[in-house]
Amino acid sequence: MKxxxxxxxxxxxEDIIEREGTSKAELMEHAGELxxxxxxxxxxxxxxxxxxxxxxxxxxxxxxxxxxQKDIHVDVVSPVDPSEIPSALARHVxxxxxxxxxxxxxxxxxxxxxxxxxxxxxxxxxxxxxxFHGAPRPPFSIWIPAVNELSSFVxxxxxxxxxxxxxxVVEDCCIRAxxxxxxxxxxxxxxxxxxxxxxxxxxxxxxxxxLDEVIxxxxxxxxIVQAGDLIDYITGxxxxxxxxxxxxxxxxxxxxxxxxxxMMAAKAAARAGAGYxxxxxxxxxxxxxxxxxxxxxVHAIPSDSRGAFGAAARSIVCELAKKYDCVLCGPGMTTSAxxxxxxxxxxxxxxxxxxxxxxxxxxxxxxxxxIEKTPDMYRREAPLIMTPHYRELSRLVGEEDxxxxxxxAIDAAQKILWAGGSDNMVIVCKGPTTAVVGVERVxxxxxxxxxxxxAGSGDVLAGIISGTIATLHAEVDVWELALSYAVSIHSYxxxxxxxxxxxxxxxxxDLIDYIxxxxxxxxxxxxxDLGALDSEGx
Ligand SMILES: NC(=O)C1=CN([C@@H]2O[C@H](COP(=O)(O)OP(=O)(O)OC[C@H]3O[C@@H](n4cnc5c(N)ncnc54)[C@H](O)[C@@H]3O)[C@@H](O)[C@H]2O)[C@@H](O)CC1
Ligand SMILES: Nc1ncnc2c1ncn2[C@@H]1O[C@H](COP(=O)(O)OP(=O)(O)O)[C@@H](O)[C@H]1O
Ligand SMILES: [K+]
Numbered sequence: 001m002k003x004x005x006x007x008x009x010x011x012x013x014e015d016i017i018e019r020e021g022t023s024k025a026e027l028m029e030h031a032g033e034l035x036x037x038x039x040x041x042x043x044x045x046x047x048x049x050x051x052x053x054x055x056x057x058x059x060x061x062x063x064x065x066x067x068x069q070k071d072i073h074v075d076v077v078s079p080v081d082p083s084e085i086p087s088a089l090a091r092h093v094x095x096x097x098x099x100x101x102x103x104x105x106x107x108x109x110x111x112x113x114x115x116x117x118x119x120x121x122x123x124x125x126x127x128x129x130x131x132f133h134g135a136p137r138p139p140f141s142i143w144i145p146a147v148n149e150l151s152s153f154v155x156x157x158x159x160x161x162x163x164x165x166x167x168x169v170v171e172d173c174c175i176r177a178x179x180x181x182x183x184x185x186x187x188x189x190x191x192x193x194x195x196x197x198x199x200x201x202x203x204x205x206x207x208x209x210x211l212d213e214v215i216x217x218x219x220x221x222x223x224i225v226q227a228g229d230l231i232d233y234i235t236g237x238x239x240x241x242x243x244x245x246x247x248x249x250x251x252x253x254x255x256x257x258x259x260x261x262x263m264m265a266a267k268a269a270a271r272a273g274a275g276y277x278x279x280x281x282x283x284x285x286x287x288x289x290x291x292x293x294x295x296x297x298v299h300a301i302p303s304d305s306r307g308a309f310g311a312a313a314r315s316i317v318c319e320l321a322k323k324y325d326c327v328l329c330g331p332g333m334t335t336s337a338x339x340x341x342x343x344x345x346x347x348x349x350x351x352x353x354x355x356x357x358x359x360x361x362x363x364x365x366x367x368x369x370x371i372e373k374t375p376d377m378y379r380r381e382a383p384l385i386m387t388p389h390y391r392e393l394s395r396l397v398g399e400e401d402x403x404x405x406x407x408x409a410i411d412a413a414q415k416i417l418w419a420g421g422s423d424n425m426v427i428v429c430k431g432p433t434t435a436v437v438g439v440e441r442v443x444x445x446x447x448x449x450x451x452x453x454x455a456g457s458g459d460v461l462a463g464i465i466s467g468t469i470a471t472l473h474a475e476v477d478v479w480e481l482a483l484s485y486a487v488s489i490h491s492y493x494x495x496x497x498x499x500x501x502x503x504x505x506x507x508x509x510d511l512i513d514y515i516x517x518x519x520x521x522x523x524x525x526x527x528x529d530l531g532a533l534d535s536e537g538x
Pocket of ligand 1: 055
């Protein structure tokens with residue numbers, strides 16, 4: 001796993017490294033060297049380096065100097081004369097570079113910039129880094145859209161200019177990078193908000209060789225899960241197994257209005273490896289589900305007048321639920337009074353429980369103002385997994401804590417977890433980048449394509465999660481990793497389905513049929529990561 005940092009922790013880390021004897025000036029030299037090597041790997045004959053007023057520009061000036069010495073023609077564009085750069089560190093390296101052979105262009109017009117850009121094979125974006133806030137001001141607000149019109153390969157230093165490195169927000173314009181060389185450790189904004197759209201491939205610039213010794217001294221916003229980390233949860237099917245010992249799931253879901261959610265979740269749980277999947281659904285939709293899923297037993301539960309779980313549901317569902325390895329509750333269920341009673345009843349049982357969609361909305365409704373204020377409502381011994389998207393998570397923590405990006409999602413989830421406090425409780429914060437948040441750690445598994453943003457995709461994920469948990473029989477050392485495995489499978493169903501149907505045409509039911517292939521893809525990635533397979537998969 002690789003740490004992702006909040007910006008204030010990056011600053012703290014740089015201070016710690018300085019105290020250990022490596023100055024910020026030395027870090028800038030290393031950053032420039034690494035930037036130059038990433039550019040050189042593209043074999044350019046001509047490079048354009050765009051610099052700004054701060055230390056991000058300093059990285060660019062150092063790289064420009066090194067590249068020019070390798071007989072590559074380098075043009076450096078600066079907003080001001082090198083001697084007028086306000087940052088002392090950047091000014092020093094800029095004046096040094098300008099005194100050598102590079103061609104320095106100060107304050108070019110848009111047309112002049114475009115002409116330089118058209119001649120360059122690679123453009124280095126060292127305009128704005130972690131010190132940037134708000135919307136880019138001129139001249140950068142002119143340079144950035146101009147660069148985005150060019151076809152040259154763009155390498156961003158540390159963060160694409162225009163992207164807020166903490167929030168991932170792009171207010172006006174932002175460099176669309178092919179590659180981002182982020183220094184020391186990835187910043188959270190690269191994964192949050194608009195970040196994933198602009199960063200291209202992320203590469204970490206290992207500026208400091210003793211990073212392992214100091215990285216533990218700062219807080220980690222999250223850690224990126226690498227495929228190899230998941231290997232413990234990737235298991236084959238023993239020949240001696242039977243349908244019950246493979247793992248059983250009860251899906252408590254559906255209503256007259258939304259029977260499909262229950263069908264998708266149940267089918268996904270079975271495809272994810274559970275040997276026995278049953279559905280408990282209101283009798284108003286039970287027959288529909290039976291017809292759609294011949295392999296799945298459906299328990300018809302008394303409905304209310306609107307076709308949702310009725311007043312008798314709680315005791316019947318809870319009695320059934322005790323027999324399963326995992327219970328998933330929520331998809332398409334609505335938030336009727338009967339549904340709320342089902343949710344509170346299931347929370348009292350000693351069975352691994354996944355709460356999704358309307359089960360979470362029921363909790364929000366019962367709590368009225370933030371569930372973390374009434375932690376007894378969800379505190380339990382057995383595993384509890386909640387899978388909210390940002391809006392559901394906002395509702396769970398109450399009005400004043402709106403969740404709108406990765407950072408705010410992690411904060412909200414931690415608030416709920418720290419109030420409820422148990423190693424067995426995990427919140428899967430779903431979004432363009434999904435975070436698996438536990439009491440001890442925050443993990444970021446591989447994200448899927450935007451094709452996953454389609455109605456019902458969350459029901460499929462909830463099914464994959466509950467199926468995965470059932471097959472593990474609660475023998476889990478690190479719940480966050482087991483759930484990261486399930487989220488990765490979902491992501492890969494998105495890639496596989498998009499490859500077959502085209503990015504825009506994927507619908508949630510397609511994802512289910514790719515679960516098996518996705519499991520194989522995750523396994524291959526893990527084996528590659530651990531060196532057991534080469535890049536050709538041999
Ligand atoms: N501090 C260190 O130890 C190291 C820093 N490094 C680099 O330094 C960068 C951070 O440097 P800085 O803190 O100087 O920050 P930046 O280089 O991001 O730039 C801050 C400058 O941008 C300007 N600015 C801010 N918002 C703006 C806006 N909306 N429109 C136009 N201009 C705006 C400010 O006037 C300020 O001069 C990192 O991203 C990284 O690239 C690397 O050299 C490695 C070492
Ligand atoms: N832009 C995106 N890129 C990648 N994955 C996304 C994106 N938007 C949503 N997702 C994923 O798609 C799923 C959507 O789930 P959810 O919002 O619960 O959908 P629904 O309620 O319709 O089932 C989540 O797993 C989420 O992480
Ligand atoms: K940059």
